[in-house]
Amino acid sequence: MKPFAELLDRLIYTPSRNAKLALLVAYFRSAPDPDRGWALAALTGGLGFKGVKAGAVRELAMRRVDPVLFGWSYDYVGDLAETTALIWPQRPTNRDWPSLTEVVERLHAAKRAEAADVVEEWLDPLDATGRWALLKLITGGLRVGVSARLAKVAMADYGGVDPAEIEELWHGLEPPYEELFAWLDGRAERPDLEDRPIFRPPMLAHPLEEGEAQALDLTQFRAEWKWDGIRVQIAARGGEVRLYSRTGDDIGATFPDILDHVTFQGVLDGELLVVAGGEVRPFNELQQRLNRKTVSAPMLKKYPAFVRLYDILFDGEEDLRELPFDDRRQRLESFFAREAPQRMDVSDLVSFEGADDLETLRVSARGTATEGLMLKRGDAPYVAGRPKGLWYKWKRGPLTVDAVLMYAQRGHGKRSSYYSDYTFGTWRQNPDSGAGELVPVGKAYFGFTDEELKQLDKWVRDHTVKRFGPVREVSHGLVLEVAFDSVHRSTRHKSGVAMRFPRISRIRWDKPAGEADRLDALERMIE
Template sequence: MKAFAELLDRLAFTPARNGKLALIERYFADTPDPERGWALAVLTGALSFRVPTRRILAELLEPRVDPELYRLSRDYVGDTAETVALLWPDGGQAGAAPRLSEVIETIRTAEKAALPGLVEGWLDRLDAKGRFALLKLLTGALRVGVSARLARTAVARHGGVEVAEIEELWHALEAPYEDLFAWLDGRADRPDPGTRPVFRPLMLAHPVEDDDWARLDPADFLAEWKWDGIRVQVVARDDAVRLYSRAGDDISHSFPDVTLAFRGRRAVLDGELLVMRDGEVAPFNELQQRLNRKTVTAATVQRYPAHIRLYDILIADDEDLRPLALELRRARLEDWHGREGPGASDLSGLIGFDDFAELEAHWRDARANGIEGLMLKRRASPYLAGRPKGHWYKWKRAPLTLDVVLLYAQRGSGKRSSYYSDYTFGAWREGADGARELVPVGKAYSGFTDEELLEIDRFVRANTVERYGPVRAVKPGLVLEVAFDSVHPSSRHKSGLAMRFPRIHRIRWDKPAEEADRLETLETLVQR
């Protein structure tokens, strides 16, 4: 546990990607099995524990730490695990620090009633760094700036292989990954996924920039719409069908109707997951009603019918098509879909054009047609994992903007834990008594520089009018120009609306709050 705790501590204070990669790679090189395998599982989010950590910590802290001291400390630090790790008294139970594998294997088999005693004993045997690592492990919220792909990239670098090889094996492996490390260390053959429906890394696009157009020949590219859903991969191996997100997460349980439609086929397909009714694509917020659900009811499936609009085919009947040019894969996709005809799916149509000026006319119509933009794909491009340059480009529609008023601010996490960096903002409407009032319309925590963060943080501290735990209500006075992709009706928000992908575009220090936009402006965008 000591080495893993040291790793997490250093990752939290290492901002650069290459620095984080070097730390993880060195940990894998210096740490034996199964410790490094369990660490990999933690870093990639492959482990989850049903531990009521909040309740357990409240019970354990009560006789040790003054509740008001804890409340004030938690409010300042902004992270429960870090607060408890620092406040927990040292010099408790004697004994060596537990190993990471000991903690994980014990938690996985322990009775619920034994958990408080186990956690207490471990906290007493660990120092502050160890306590922090333990609590992060139990909560599953590491927040050390490491994605699952970054951790897998470190594993690939440790073994001297491409990360795509790791990702193609990943869903056929189980923690603590001793067979994976045996292969990477040269002690065993490459693990064989067999007939399991495993994920293949997706090919991604670059945003098209103004400077790109002069270098691109329209004759070299195919164009298609960029649909407003989520990118998915269907892997069908006869009766075993899986649906994966672009990050390789298995989301099959949320879309049993889709997996059923592809049963009995053998293919790996790339496409966009949408909600469709009568051949029309529904707004993205309807798809959200089915995302991140462990189970879905028959009524939900009927109300929000899922559909896959297919872009590409990677494997057909056990033949790997990825080395072929896109034009040839497209022909194979059309042939496969026409022959197999799975339900809940169709093909993304190609857009004919002679030059980029003609294509721009289609791009300008994207928002009016409820489409996210256009994709440009080089006709000769093979299907390559990751984001290779020069092959695929995404041309997203221009974002919408709105002037809103800052209402609430909350401390961030990690390096932002000392600053108010998460902002809830509102628009004006006429209240029940006829007076104007502000109602929340969105929340954003990106789009500003470090210097602007300091300026907004100072404004929040100087204009706080109410406290709600870690949240501060501020006097209406700061106008933010917010960019967002679209807006949809939402019963979960007081305003009745929800923005998609809001981010701070600029800070309007020059504009009075009274001149910010009204809710009716957003309602008009919904109608359009």
């Protein structure tokens, strides 16, 4: 555990990407198996403990510390793990630091009722850095400036292989990744995953800004609609079927109505939608089914899932990714005609003459189930990551509304000391009193600069009127211009509406709160 704690401590104070890579590679070289595999899982977000949640850590800290003192300390520090690590009063003990493997194995085996006691045993022999690392590991979200991608690049550097090879294998392996380390150390052959329905790293698109389409040689590109769903990959190999999100999460249990109709062998790329009566339904209907462990029969019927296909990676066992897009498109159409999969179709190509046609099509996407256009080079192979010049996404322009800041909450990681998560509302007439009132319509935590964050944080602190745990209610005096992609009806929100991808576009220091938009302005934007 001590080497892992030292690694996290050094990573958080190391801004350079190359220096972080060097730290990671050095750790992988020095740490034993399976410690280094569990560390890799933690750094890539693949390690979780059901028995210990943030609330349990808070209760654990208040066994040793006055609750009021802990509350004020937590409010000042802003991070639960750091607060507990710093304020924890140690008791004399002869115990040594646990190994990382001991922590993982004991917590995986511990029942919820005993997990907190196990953690308490470990906190006493550790120093403040060790306690912080342990609690970060347990509660998740290390936030040390290392993305999953960077950790995989470090693994590639460690083994002297192409990062694409790590990506290709990644979702077919499980922590503590002993197969992977054995291969990179030269002690074993490359893991053979060809007969498994593993996730293949997707090809991504660069955003296209206003005026940039005119600079492209559009004769080399094909256009498709950009559908407003979520990117998925269907992998069917060796008699097994998986449905993956674009980040490689297995979401098949939530969409059995897709998996139950897969009778082919291959890997397909497409967009997951809700389609009812032959029409693509708004994104918020798909959202009703996302992130659920189980889906009821009424929900399956009310929100029927559908996949709109736009690429094929494997036809049976044949890898098609090196083929140009035009050839893959022909193979996809032939595959679809041959297999006739249910609950799927092939996304149409969009005809156009030039940039003006594309602009007209993009603008016409407003009010439809599309977000804009995709432009793909006809000669482009299917390349993992975001290669330049091959795929572009040209989304319709965002909608905006002027809303009033209502509540604020601290962020996480580097933002743990700042109020950076903002809930905002618009005006409506109270149906009982007839008076004007604010109702929340959304929440955003990005879109502003670091300097603007400092200004917003100070404004929240100076204008707080009530506290609800970590949430601060502020006086209704600051207007935020909020940009968003679309707005839909929602029964989950008091306002009756829900925004899609809200972000802070501008701080309207100049605008009185009474002149912010009314709820009916948002309702008129509903598609």
